Amino acid sequence: MTLVIDTEHLTKFYGSSRGIVDVDLDVEVGDVFGFLGPNGAGKTTTIRILLDLLRPSSGTATVLGLDARADGVSIRGRVGYLPGEYALYPRLTGAETLRYYANLRGGVDWPYVDTLARRLDFDQARRAGDLSTGNKRKLGLIQAFMHRPELLILDEPTAGLDPLVQREFYAMVDEAHAAGQTIFLSSHVLPEVQRVCSRVGFVREGRLVAVEDVAALGKKAVHHVEIEFAGAAPASEFETLAGVGAVRATDHRLGFTVTGTLDAIVKTAARHEVVAMTSHEPDLEDLFLAYYGEGAADAAAGEGADDAA
Amino acid sequence: MPPRGKGPTMLRDAFFKGLRDQRRSLLIWVAAVAVYVVMMCSLFPSIREGAADMQGYIESMPEAFRRAFMGESTDFGNAVTYLNGELFSLMTPLFVMIFGIALAAAQIAGEEENGTLSLLLAFPVSRARLLFQKYGVLVAGTVVLCGAHLVTMLLANAAIGLDVAVSDLVGAHASLFLLALAVATVAFAVGAATGRRGLTIAVGAGLGIVSYLLNVVAQLVESLGWLKKLSVFYYYGGAEPLRLGFRPAYAAVLLAVAAGALLVAWLAFERRDVRV
Known part of the structure; x- marks a missing residue:
């Protein structure tokens, strides 16, 4: 199988503080990969390196067979990315914002953007400055899906979404998976990963501690x-x-x-x-407990509140 | 693709989007500068009448002091002297530099601090391309403001009969543009390298103020005369760009400052991490 995401010994320090250490990640074509860990574990750091927003301290990252650093533009042409945190232009309407992003991307099928907006019940006429957190998230999801990318990299995609929209998002992920797209999403909520993902990687204190098939999780849970x-x-x-x-x-x-x-x-x-x-x-802490014993779970539960970035 | 929303063509890339963002601010700046220029120019005829009395007073000032703030000529009956003193020696460069620094801060640093840069760089646009498109906004904005100043002055020159040579006006405005560009590009580079809006403004403003003061001090204190060479203000023409006209060698220095700063901006932005 070809690897869609392949990192080797990926390490990032912010000055002397730990971002991620020695992350070896393999995501295969057609995977729905859940990147699971508490806040501050290094999920966002890893994702931002894949998008070439951050430069690793050491190690390599390959996306779609291309070097994350040297071929960033080609990679980003084929990837849909939803950042964990982002702001929109307050004075642009939803439609204008999406039009701008579609133009930066090029070759976007606009009727499909409308379809996505209807699915997520997103009102394109409102100004971005007036949007709630959930609606900003919807716009982010639309722009990530709008060009039917080979790979979707979604950082905490359901944060702030109401349950109905969350369900629609899960359906979108299932359809993308059925269409052969690869999905890499980060989450700190286990049931979400169990609901949509086929494989899960556990991140803790900047390290990828285990990768499991989701189907096998229940046995150890x-x-x-x-x-x-x-x-x-x-x-x-x-x-x-x-x-x-x-x-x-x-x-x-x-x-x-x-x-x-x-x-x-x-x-x-x-x-x-x-x-x-x-x-x-079982919640995340219990799962860590099952996998790594008491000390690991305590350490995971005691992590800081924010993803270092 | 059917057009949708307001001004879709202005949303085609970061350059046009940048101009679109600035349209309101640019309009206000252009109007303010035009009003100011017209006001100062229309005061000239009455100043000219009293110029002879003023000349005695001006000449009674210490010469170094006079030169530092007004240049060679003491004859305010001459439009060139008047315009240098009232506009080009301080107020006009101050306006365009403030404008340029603010515009520079709104580019890379502005997008980064607002949180819009992460998503912008998620599209297949290279950092270099984004940087140069953003810089294009800065150049275009500065051209428009300096151009508006020039056009207003040309109109006032003809309407009020200031009798200033058009070539001198064009030359002084070219120097003005290069001064603003040099200062704004240094600020832009700070923004591109650090992503900090406050620092961008502080360094830009610091460069402007220090340059102005260096040039003045160099005139006041003979032994410190060499200091003026460190000042972008000196290469602009100090207190009398309109009398000195456009001097290619001096202009080249300002252009070199801008080019060097742009290079730094590019190299630094290519290499660094982008903050959330």
Whole structure:
């Protein structure tokens, strides 16, 4: 398989402060790759190097087989990019802004821009200065998709979008994937990555710590389960099950964590009268816990608030 | 493609978009400069009447002082002396330099601080191309303002009968343009290299003020005469560009300053990280 994004030992320091360290990233043609990590982990830094907005301290980055630094213009002609943070020209309307961006790009099929705007329910007549965060994001998404690029690089694409638009965005990603486009998106929300991505790379403190198939994630994931029984909580029956830990029992309630599938606990619970049962999706910290143990999760949870850039 | 929205042709690239952004500000500057020029020129006939009395007063000033601020001639009955003193020695260069520095700050540094540069550089436009298109906006704006000053002055010259040679007016305005361009390009380079709007304005303004002061001090203190050579103001013609006319060698120095600064802008912008 040809690599659409290929970085080797990619490292970026801002003065003496860490951006990313030794990132080896392989994204293949047709991947929907989720770049997952807490804020400040180095996701934005990596993306901005791919777009040639930042220059790496060391290491190399290749996009679509071209050198990120030397062939930036050709790369950007074939990539759609949504920055994590950006401003628009307050006095231009949405339509004028998109027209300007389409002109800078060249060869944009304008009816398709209108189609995208309708899909995202974006009002092109309003001035950019009057747009809400969500609407600015929509404009950003439209310009990223407008030329049907081979590769979409989307930095936190759903931040600030309301759930309905978020769903439309997921549909757009699915369609782009079906059309053979490659998608690389960053996120700090696990369910989002699970919803749209086929592969996920975990970033932590500037390092790419693991790359997994999303389908395999569930097997290692930690679920928090809580069961309310009609009778006394049968704690002892659960404590002995494989993968179950941290069991806490009050008279009718039982709470515990499960690593892997829920099959055994459901079958065990079925032997009793169950009043209610809840299972929480594993969050990012839990996943780090499953992968790297206590120390890693603490470190991930304690990261700074902002992506260094 | 069907035209859509206002002025789609002005949105074809960063140069035209830059001009579009400046249209309101440019209009105001042109109007202000034109009004100022007309006002000063129309005062001349009444000044000329009292010029003989004024000459005695002017000549009573210390010579070095007089030269520093007014140049050789003391005859305010002469339109060239009057226009040098009232416009070209300070106010006019001040206006065009302020305009040029503000325009320079609105280019790379302005886009970067506003947060619009990240997206702009996400399109298949090279940094060099963007930089030169942005610089084109600066040059075009400065040409328009200096041109408006020239045109107004040519009209006033004919209407009021100032009797200044057209070639002298054109020459002085060429020097004026090059002065503004040199200062604004240095500011532009600071913006391109750092992306900081405040620093861009500070360095541009600093260069203008220091240059003016150096030129004055060099006239006032004989032993410091060499200092004037460090001042872009000196190459512009100091206090009397209209009398000195266009001097190619001096103009070349200003052009070289602009070219050097543009080169620095390009090299620095090519190499550096762009901030979010």
